[in-house]
Amino acid sequence: MTIIVGIAVSKEKFDAAVLINNKVQIKKFNNNVDGFNKLVTHLKSRGDNHGLCLYGSSWDLLKRLSTISIRLYS
Template identity: 70%
Template sequence: MNSIIAGIDVSKETFDAAVLINNKVQTRKFNNTSEWFNKLVTWLKSRGPGHVCMKATGIYWKNLAKYLYN
């Protein structure tokens, strides 16, 4: 069974998420604010990833990582 993996690239003001499903990449840009973290979770859950990886830039990844961990 193949697992769907999501990737997130975090920057100061935004973060970009991508998932590969059936050899097609789906992407979405989110504001890097706590209000948008739940929108990311909803978007990811609707696509069913088993794992999430993050490209952390500076300190900008910390709040999102804490939110996803909890």
């Protein structure tokens, strides 16, 4: 199963819209290491095949996501 995730990044938080089987789930995370780790845990619990598209800029989030096997699109 392929999971598509759109992420909007702001200074304090980031919102992730997760599309699975034509259903969207919105999750909100703090824009810090704890929030990045929670996103990764959430995505890994949903399956193996992910594609992420980020809106905004968060080099810290990109750096964290690059350490795991998730495709990134910008």
